[in-house]
Amino acid sequence: MRFDVAQNAAFQTPARSCGSRSCAACVVRDQAICADLKDSDRDALSLLGRRVTLRAGQTVMWEGDDSMIVANVIEGTLKLATSTGDGREQIVGVVYASDFIGRPFGVRTPHSVTALTDARLCLFPRGSFDGFAMRHGELQHRLLQRTLDDLDRTRAWMLLLARKTAREKVATFLLDMGRRLRADGDDVIALPLSRQQIADVLGITIETVSRQMTELKREAVIDLIGRRGVRLLNKPALQAMAEAA
Amino acid sequence: MRFDVAQNAAFQTPARSCGSRSCAACVVRDQAICADLKDSDRDALSLLGRRVTLRAGQTVMWEGDDSMIVANVIEGTLKLATSTGDGREQIVGVVYASDFIGRPFGVRTPHSVTALTDARLCLFPRGSFDGFAMRHGELQHRLLQRTLDDLDRTRAWMLLLARKTAREKVATFLLDMGRRLRADGDDVIALPLSRQQIADVLGITIETVSRQMTELKREAVIDLIGRRGVRLLNKPALQAMAEAA
DNA sequence: CGCTTGATTGATGCCATTCAACATGGGTGG
DNA sequence: CCACCCATGTTGAATGGCATCAATCAAGCG
Numbered sequence: 001m002r003f004d005v006a007q008n009a010a011f012q013t014p015a016r017s018c019g020s021r022s023c024a025a026c027v028v029r030d031q032a033i034c035a036d037l038k039d040s041d042r043d044a045l046s047l048l049g050r051r052v053t054l055r056a057g058q059t060v061m062w063e064g065d066d067s068m069i070v071a072n073v074i075e076g077t078l079k080l081a082t083s084t085g086d087g088r089e090q091i092v093g094v095v096y097a098s099d100f101i102g103r104p105f106g107v108r109t110p111h112s113v114t115a116l117t118d119a120r121l122c123l124f125p126r127g128s129f130d131g132f133a134m135r136h137g138e139l140q141h142r143l144l145q146r147t148l149d150d151l152d153r154t155r156a157w158m159l160l161l162a163r164k165t166a167r168e169k170v171a172t173f174l175l176d177m178g179r180r181l182r183a184d185g186d187d188v189i190a191l192p193l194s195r196q197q198i199a200d201v202l203g204i205t206i207e208t209v210s211r212q213m214t215e216l217k218r219e220a221v222i223d224l225i226g227r228r229g230v231r232l233l234n235k236p237a238l239q240a241m242a243e244a245a
Numbered sequence: 246m247r248f249d250v251a252q253n254a255a256f257q258t259p260a261r262s263c264g265s266r267s268c269a270a271c272v273v274r275d276q277a278i279c280a281d282l283k284d285s286d287r288d289a290l291s292l293l294g295r296r297v298t299l300r301a302g303q304t305v306m307w308e309g310d311d312s313m314i315v316a317n318v319i320e321g322t323l324k325l326a327t328s329t330g331d332g333r334e335q336i337v338g339v340v341y342a343s344d345f346i347g348r349p350f351g352v353r354t355p356h357s358v359t360a361l362t363d364a365r366l367c368l369f370p371r372g373s374f375d376g377f378a379m380r381h382g383e384l385q386h387r388l389l390q391r392t393l394d395d396l397d398r399t400r401a402w403m404l405l406l407a408r409k410t411a412r413e414k415v416a417t418f419l420l421d422m423g424r425r426l427r428a429d430g431d432d433v434i435a436l437p438l439s440r441q442q443i444a445d446v447l448g449i450t451i452e453t454v455s456r457q458m459t460e461l462k463r464e465a466v467i468d469l470i471g472r473r474g475v476r477l478l479n480k481p482a483l484q485a486m487a488e489a490a
Numbered sequence: 491c492g493c494t495t496g497a498t499t500g501a502t503g504c505c506a507t508t509c510a511a512c513a514t515g516g517g518t519g520g
Numbered sequence: 521c522c523a524c525c526c527a528t529g530t531t532g533a534a535t536g537g538c539a540t541c542a543a544t545c546a547a548g549c550g
Contacts, residue, residue, distance in 0.1 A: 082401065085488045088408040092400040103397070105390055110397040137382040144389045145350055151396045152348070152355040154403070155337040156327065161407040162448025163333040166538070195497060203407025205539060210498055227497070227547085243330045411506065440529060453506060455530055472515080472528070 022046070026122075031098035032072045033142040045132055045139075049124035054078075054115040061102065061113040070102030070129050076119025077192045081200070082111045091200040093154070094193075096180075100146055104130055116192060161203045169202040170212040171241035174222065178232050187232040188225065267291070271367075276343035277317045278387040290377055290384075294369035299323075299360040306347065306358040315347030315374050321364025322437045326445070327356045336445040338399070339438075341425075345391060349375055361437060406448045414447040415457040416486035419467065423477050432477040433470065 023029055023042045034042050054060065054076065061069065063082055073095055080093035080101070092111055095101055101113050104126060133139050160172055174189075181189045191198070199206045213230075216222045221238055223231040232238060268274055268287045279287050299305065299321065306314065308327055318340055325338035325346070337356055340346055346358050349371060378384050405417055426434045436443070444451045458475075461467045466483055468476040477483060 080400070082404045084404065084408060088404075090404040090407045092403050103393065105393060106397075111400060134386070137385065140382065140385055140389055141379070144385055144392065147389065147392045147396060148348065148350060151392060151399060152351075154396060154399050155325070155356060158337050158399070158403060158406055158448075159327045159329065159333075159335040161403055162335045163329060203403075206497080207499085207540085208538060211538095214498070450507060451529080452508085452531085456506095459530070 026074065028072065028074055028098035032122075033100050033139060033146060034072070036138040036142055037136065041136060045124075045136075046122075048128045048132060049122055052121050052123050054119040054121065056115055056117050056119075059112055059114040060121070061109045063109065063112045065109045067103040067106050067109045067126050069123055070100070070104050070126050071121040071123040073097055073099045073101060074120040074122055077116045078119060079114050079116055079197065079200075080111045081114065089200050090203060091197065093150070094201065100143065102126065104133065104143070116197065166202075166204050166208045166212055167215075168242055169204060170198075170209060170216070171238045173198060173202055174216075174230060174232065175235070175238050175242055177230075178235070187235070189230050189232070191228045191230060194227075271319065273317065273319055273343035277367075278345050278384060278391060279317070281383040281387055282381065286381060290369075290381075291367075293373045293377060294367055297366050297368050299364040299366065301360055301362050301364075304357055304359040305366070306354045308354065308357045310354045312348040312351050312354045312371050314368055315345070315349050315371050316366040316368040318342055318344045318346060319365040319367055322361045323364060324359050324361050324442065324445075325356045326359065334445050335448060336442065338395070339446065345388065347371065349378065349388065361442065411447075411449050411453045411457055412460075413487055414449060415443075415454060415461070416483045418443060418447055419461075419475060419477065420480070420483050420487055422475075423480070432480070434475050434477070436473045436475060439472075 023034070023039075023046050026032075029035060029042070034045060037045065049071075051074070052071075060071070060078075075097050078095050078101065079091050080095065081089055081091045083089040094116070095113075101121075103109050133143065160169055164172065177189055177191060178187065181192075193201065195206045195209050199209045202209070213222070213224060216238075217224050219237075221232075221234045221241075223233055225231060268279070268284075268291050271277075274280060274287070279290060282290065294316075296319070297316075305316070305323075320342050323340050323346065324336050325340065326334055326336045328334040339361070340358075346366075348354050378388065405414055409417065422434055422436060423432065426437075438446065440451045440454050444454045447454065458467070458469060461483075462469050464482075466477075466479045466486075468478055470476060
């Protein structure tokens, strides 16, 4: 298991103030799928579940397992992954705070879920979650919206995996991260993923990621700061690389 | 536009008996997302839409367009595709009778939709469909189920695109088709896709598809019958190839 | 300080693409 | 009904991009 090792603590998501177990103080209550519930309904839902803490590297669900649990991510970053019989792995999704994980209304978990940083979840037994959802249209609607968005993003990613070159993949990835992490003033970003994980997201090898990165650095398109830091020096150039040949 | 040409009529889905415009006689009424609606509700929904016929090669929606329509597929096969700026195309999904197409609850169509065979749709303006769905939880639930399944299948396909070899891809594809088309007694299937389309599904080139196919034929794992026909002679061998190296 | 883990760099080989020629077959019109 | 034609599919040779194998470098940590 390549990733069952603690991640570098220096780059973990900073702790949020949500020690409480009530929804009233929850930091993701307005973004998560429970956002549209009445307070009373949300509290009822809350009673079905529990808050759990994960260490970086811990796996919550395994590919092919019975689907027993679902959860909201309160804090942290996790990866969704599948692998072939002989051990080749592909990351099929990366989820962040306020995202939803697990397979509701289904019996099989189609991919593993593993914490990339320390994380906190709002965890529900799938059965009771399903039951609650069936009685609350607003919840299903949010879940549908989110699933449709996921599907769109996943399909767009297929184009990258199948048709883009290593260089295009890395450029696309860096821009995506810049957008997602809302690069601070100077366009410096701290990657939440190791080189191996980047490779597993892009469907290439760790060596190729490294080579492309240093190549981009040599061309003064980016700058590399330590292991996880990247400064985007020339976004238009990256954009051009990301799109066409 | 590579596929805007009529497909070989010999392999089109055989005509179904559903000339009526009422739901009562609809051939997909028990599989489509409207299956759980009361008769009266289904009729109401029906009044919002209309039946349309497509010729093979016609495109119903273009990537990036405003999302104006959604539809149930009554008959035929269609492809969902995206492409890079410089024309590389990737098929991100193939849909069959009773499947749902279009992007409800969203403003952009994330991929094009093109008929591979002649087809018939039950078409709705997105706005009125969305409104109807908001008032009918059963419909949203079916749609959610379907979308979750799509997402699972799409993610599994990512592993193929990113990590499998050409040989593994072709083997996987043939098995998938065998399953989907419920190969008749002798395990003979009529591919609904041209070599080019198969290549676009698998993320490889047409020549590579061709080479792998003839290779498999030489090894007596399959037999090729004309352009579209394939007989699966040795499924276990295919299965072994599809999975690991 | 050695040890471990993650990242970079280098050398080599292979698989899939590319470019190109050729075959096939289904459809059409004389 | 056959000859022709064009789209589709197959086959070949050469190239190149990425993987693989392997060594080196750079950090963090006990």
